[in-house]
Amino acid sequence: MNDVHRIIQERQSTRVPFDPNRKITREDLQQILDAGRWSPTAHNMQNFAIVVVDDAEVLEIIGKVKSRISEEFLRENYEQLSFSKEELLEKKTGILGAMFPPSWVDPSKMAEVARESAPMPLTQSIRGSPCLLIVVYDPRKRAPASAGDVLGFMSLGCVMENMWLMAQSLGISLQVLSAFAAPPVEKQVKQVLSIPEELRIAYACRLGYPTGSTKYLRVRRDIADFAHYNKFGNKGI
Numbered sequence: 001m002n003d004v005h006r007i008i009q010e011r012q013s014t015r016v017p018f019d020p021n022r023k024i025t026r027e028d029l030q031q032i033l034d035a036g037r038w039s040p041t042a043h044n045m046q047n048f049a050i051v052v053v054d055d056a057e058v059l060e061i062i063g064k065v066k067s068r069i070s071e072e073f074l075r076e077n078y079e080q081l082s083f084s085k086e087e088l089l090e091k092k093t094g095i096l097g098a099m100f101p102p103s104w105v106d107p108s109k110m111a112e113v114a115r116e117s118a119p120m121p122l123t124q125s126i127r128g129s130p131c132l133l134i135v136v137y138d139p140r141k142r143a144p145a146s147a148g149d150v151l152g153f154m155s156l157g158c159v160m161e162n163m164w165l166m167a168q169s170l171g172i173s174l175q176v177l178s179a180f181a182a183p184p185v186e187k188q189v190k191q192v193l194s195i196p197e198e199l200r201i202a203y204a205c206r207l208g209y210p211t212g213s214t215k216y217l218r219v220r221r222d223i224a225d226f227a228h229y230n231k232f233g234n235k236g237i
């Protein structure tokens, strides 16, 4: 296995708390940003800006922004869940329901949970991270002839993956936080960081060094499950 393959396989989502006192050095940060810089983007538009937040006071203010869980999220999240390790290993896609509070994974309670739950401060998502990368884009600049700007969004995904692999290679853990892109959260975070009105948050990444075990069951389909040779449906090599 070459180094790239090893880092691709070792990269994972790290959802445990990070050590707030173990900062990401500016040298490491530069390397992660440089990996983002060299990402492929549609038409080389480089349709992104990244707001680095590593000032403890700013992190604290962002941590106070509250986020609400939506019924849409709960219902669509449920579709991706398995309720035992065996089920997940069999399905080979999705995640374990045990990663979420029990009331989030009970369809009979989802409407009530979405209606009644107290909004959660982002500090519960940031979980001690000493550094956030907030990736923003300008929705007025779509990739040429790309319906829904799908090519623009793919480009933002390339930035994510490049930075994630670089962080992994430096021994730095990362978790993507989509909650930052949800409209009410996005609006407040943009205000805190003086992000211009016309830009949108695509996602945030929290970086850091984990305080506990990061191991969890990760599954993938086999190549034979998605690869077709010369004609869709032809599984022979």
Ligand SMILES: Cc1cc2nc3c(=O)[nH]c(=O)nc-3n(C[C@H](O)[C@H](O)[C@H](O)COP(=O)(O)O)c2cc1C
Binding pocket: 011, 012, 013, 014, 015, 094, 095, 175, 176, 177, 178, 179, 203, 218
């Ligand atoms: C566009 C995108 C959004 C994601 N949003 C979140 C998120 O909000 N929270 C989270 O914990 N993981 C998030 N993830 C991570 C995926 O859940 C994760 O990559 C997937 O379950 C596979 O697990 P692995 O990263 O450990 O290989 C996101 C990943 C992508 C590509």
